[in-house]
Amino acid sequence: MDEPAGPIALVLAGGGARGAYEIGALSVLLPELERRGERVEIVVGTSVGAINAAWLAANAHRTAEEAARDGLRLWSDISWTDVAKPLLAPTGVGRVIGYLGEMAGVPRSRLYSLLDPSPLEATLDRLIAFPAIRRNVRRGLLSSAAVVATSGLTSRSVVFHEGGGDIAPDDIRGIDYVPSRIGNAQVRASAAIPVAFPAVEVESPRSARGWYFDGGTRLDTPIKPALSLGAARIVVVALNSTSGGPRRLADGEQPDVFDGAAQAAQAFLADPLANDIRTLADINDLLLQGRVPPGRTDRRLVPYILVAPQSRDAIGSIAREIYDARYAGVTGAKRSPDLALLGRLLAVPVSDLHGELYSYFFFAGDFAQALIDLGRSDAQAWVDAEHSNGLWQVGALPSATSP
Numbered sequence: 346m347d348e349p350a351g352p353i354a355l356v357l358a359g360g361g362a363r364g365a366y367e368i369g370a371l372s373v374l375l376p377e378l379e380r381r382g383e384r385v386e387i388v389v390g391t392s393v394g395a396i397n398a399a400w401l402a403a404n405a406h407r408t409a410e411e412a413a414r415d416g417l418r419l420w421s422d423i424s425w426t427d428v429a430k431p432l433l434a435p436t437g438v439g440r441v442i443g444y445l446g447e448m449a450g451v452p453r454s455r456l457y458s459l460l461d462p463s464p465l466e467a468t469l470d471r472l473i474a475f476p477a478i479r480r481n482v483r484r485g486l487l488s489s490a491a492v493v494a495t496s497g498l499t500s501r502s503v504v505f506h507e508g509g510g511d512i513a514p515d516d517i518r519g520i521d522y523v524p525s526r527i528g529n530a531q532v533r534a535s536a537a538i539p540v541a542f543p544a545v546e547v548e549s550p551r552s553a554r555g556w557y558f559d560g561g562t563r564l565d566t567p568i569k570p571a572l573s574l575g576a577a578r579i580v581v582v583a584l585n586s587t588s589g590g591p592r593r594l595a596d597g598e599q600p601d602v603f604d605g606a607a608q609a610a611q612a613f614l615a616d617p618l619a620n621d622i623r624t625l626a627d628i629n630d631l632l633l634q635g636r637v638p639p640g641r642t643d644r645r646l647v648p649y650i651l652v653a654p655q656s657r658d659a660i661g662s663i664a665r666e667i668y669d670a671r672y673a674g675v676t677g678a679k680r681s682p683d684l685a686l687l688g689r690l691l692a693v694p695v696s697d698l699h700g701e702l703y704s705y706f707f708f709a710g711d712f713a714q715a716l717i718d719l720g721r722s723d724a725q726a727w728v729d730a731e732h733s734n735g736l737w738q739v740g741a742l743p744s745a746t747s748p
């Protein structure tokens with residue numbers, strides 16, 4: 346193969362508090378790419394990946410080493426109160442009353458979310474210099490930056506993008522593209538986890554004004570938008586493993602409701618990613634053989650880098666271990682009443698699957714540091730492994746990580 350060339354897109358998946366893993370992985374990948382004379386030109390993120398993407402876009406004028414260092418510090422300092430109000434705050438009582446009123450048919454009584462993420466708006470303004478995103482695009486340091494949300498009206502994915510020109514809707518996949526400044530509202534809309542967080546109103550641009558939910562409900566790992574924005578190569582950092590589950594068909598223990606919720610998250614988030622990577626690798630293989638998929642003369646070879654947890658329960662196991670050691674019991678309640686209470690509500694000690702569900706809301710510095718270390722380790726494993734061309738893979742993943 347010739348040396349891979351063309352614009353590189355960074356694709357960041359969604360996953361709540363698990364986003365620290367992305368920064369850990371990027372602290373290895375981005376400096377390594379820069380040392381090789383390669384630099385990301387397109388950033389696209391969903392949910393917490395949108396937060397990380399906006400932060401990276403706002404810091405595109407800095408070296409990869411500098412940006413990675415500050416990103417690690419940002420996640421190491423994260424806490425529950427940076428993201429949401431206390432579970433037992435008066436607003437929490439109000440949500441319970443709203444739920445009871447809605448059930449009883451009381452007019453105008455509605456439950457919009459289980460949690461109150463109002464602190465997140467100020468946190469994002471404090472951490473991300475949003476005007477710098479537009480400056481970096483205009484200066485050519487990035488060709489585009491984008492975040493993905495889900496329309497509360499149409500349920501289609503909406504890609505808000507700074508740079509990249511006008512892109513036609515993708516009706517086959519249900520994706521709309523909206524040229525827009527990337528600001529606080531667009532990022533919060535992308536991260537508005539349904540049920541847990543309320544929908545967010547985006548007021549500009551006027552053509553897309555309305556209410557949006559988390560982009561991960563339909564497009565957790567936005568590979569297709571990255572290609573539509575002009576990517577010739579993609580770097581994907583995922584927060585769920587693409588590896589298969591246990592070999593046995595079933596277990597003798599009946600799953601509970603939290604096991605079911607964790608399994609649903611796996612189906613929504615990890616399985617589509619595995620299918621996308623497999624499809625990408627299959628098309629690459631066909632093109633390398635000189636065969637073009639029928640009716641798809643627009644197909645092109647797309648080298649990729651994929652960093653993801655090696656096992657399906659890797660992050661859930663870490664969350665469970667840290668909860669048991671630091672947030673269970675009286676001592677844990679003193680350290681963080683919210684994380685301790687949430688852990689008890691989700692019965693985290695029962696299994697790693699319970700820990701998996703808890704990990705999406707485990708906003709704590711010690712958990713973030715553990716995920717940073719895991720992300721760095723997995724990224725270094727990719728750097729050290731043999732690939733089709735340098736860091737870039739073209740064909741299928743090695744069997745140990747294939748779906």
